[in-house]
Amino acid sequence: MRHSYLPFLLSRIRSSTSLTPTAGTLRSRSSSRLYSSSGYLSTLSSSTPLSSPASAADATAFDGKFTSFQSYSNAISSSSLPGVKQRHPVRPFPLTPKKTIAGWPDIVPPPYGETGIPPNHDDTILIFSEDQNLANMRHAAKLARQVLDHACSVAKPGVTTDEVDTAVHEALLNAGAYPSPLNYVGFPKSLCSSINEVICHGIPDTRPLEFGDIVSFDVSCFINGVHGDNCATIVVGDEQEMDEIGTDWRDVPYLGSKFFDGRPEEDEARIRSARRLVHATRESVYEAINCIGPGSCLTDVGAAIQDVADSYGYSTVEKYRGHGIGADFHRPPFVKHYRNYDKLELVPGMVFTIEPMLVEGAGDCFEWSDKWTVATSDGGMAAQFEHTILIKEDGVEILTVP
Numbered sequence: 001m002r003h004s005y006l007p008f009l010l011s012r013i014r015s016s017t018s019l020t021p022t023a024g025t026l027r028s029r030s031s032s033r034l035y036s037s038s039g040y041l042s043t044l045s046s047s048t049p050l051s052s053p054a055s056a057a058d059a060t061a062f063d064g065k066f067t068s069f070q071s072y073s074n075a076i077s078s079s080s081l082p083g084v085k086q087r088h089p090v091r092p093f094p095l096t097p098k099k100t101i102a103g104w105p106d107i108v109p110p111p112y113g114e115t116g117i118p119p120n121h122d123d124t125i126l127i128f129s130e131d132q133n134l135a136n137m138r139h140a141a142k143l144a145r146q147v148l149d150h151a152c153s154v155a156k157p158g159v160t161t162d163e164v165d166t167a168v169h170e171a172l173l174n175a176g177a178y179p180s181p182l183n184y185v186g187f188p189k190s191l192c193s194s195i196n197e198v199i200c201h202g203i204p205d206t207r208p209l210e211f212g213d214i215v216s217f218d219v220s221c222f223i224n225g226v227h228g229d230n231c232a233t234i235v236v237g238d239e240q241e242m243d244e245i246g247t248d249w250r251d252v253p254y255l256g257s258k259f260f261d262g263r264p265e266e267d268e269a270r271i272r273s274a275r276r277l278v279h280a281t282r283e284s285v286y287e288a289i290n291c292i293g294p295g296s297c298l299t300d301v302g303a304a305i306q307d308v309a310d311s312y313g314y315s316t317v318e319k320y321r322g323h324g325i326g327a328d329f330h331r332p333p334f335v336k337h338y339r340n341y342d343k344l345e346l347v348p349g350m351v352f353t354i355e356p357m358l359v360e361g362a363g364d365c366f367e368w369s370d371k372w373t374v375a376t377s378d379g380g381m382a383a384q385f386e387h388t389i390l391i392k393e394d395g396v397e398i399l400t401v402p
């Protein structure tokens, strides 16, 4: 199982309404494990077995073969979603050779770097204190964000996701970091890139990006013994990413309808609906962050995201979850992005990701035969944003800031 945040894990969170560090709590060194004598903090069962990394690894040779030949035709022909029939479904393109960190002796890979097998994480929720280890988390997260911003700026019509992967790989290595996805359970690239109806875990390949594609880039890195993880979605060729009040997260001035002057009507319709999905998804992650803090409940995250998705008429994907992060890429707590009953009190020092995936149609997904790429079953577009956050005494700190 490549993802420790797959569904069955979180379903094992047991109720813990009043979860505070008690006399039974042990804090050692930095990211101390938080134990409770009553056991209510050790909320997750033991970790999941790992699947063989072979399938994804085997698909990495640049031998002119596609990673998979999964056809969407059934999904597309039965889809009643607007725009789906007009689009060509995303298909796998050839992969370039797998990159390594050879020639970078100073880069320390995570434990799975060589083998592809992440060590089992324990079931505890870590509580970070203000020390060097948390400083390392801030550094890893900030770097992940800077490289994510770089990836977004490199992505233009005609550029392949493989080229974006190369940019990410090189930027991380130059900064002294290992790209967390590389060989994680055999993942063949340094970046996840997920286009249009692909929801997450897309493998960068030689498909050129097209005007109007919705593409999410998920950048994560390992440096000084810890991971940082974040994701953003852009509309390819759009000159702005704005919200309705003209706030622009990429520093591009609000262009109003000028952008559409002289463009075909289909392009305008396509960009406008893509913007709306991307906007809603970004709103959902910030809404979740804004409504939590010390003393609030993990369930607040999913409720906030689902409220935003509902208000736009989108679905939130249930199968993939946010996760605790630190020396382990994925560990408890696992964070559902939909209304749920995972009662866990959020306390200062907890670090986890929130990474909602919103889709136009239903939230059902399927995996390509490359065993990584996850797409919507009905061909609807998908978007994702992710931050790594820290619960503090006085609120929430977003660690993935530039």
Ligand code: MF3
Binding pocket: 003, 180, 181, 182, 184, 187, 192, 201, 218, 220, 229, 230, 231, 323, 355, 386
């Ligand atoms: N942010 C993604 C996650 O938490 C990164 C996945 S990397 C992959 O799962 F290698 F697992 F794909």
Ligand code: CO
Binding pocket: 229, 230, 322, 323, 353, 355, 386
């Ligand atoms: Co993540």
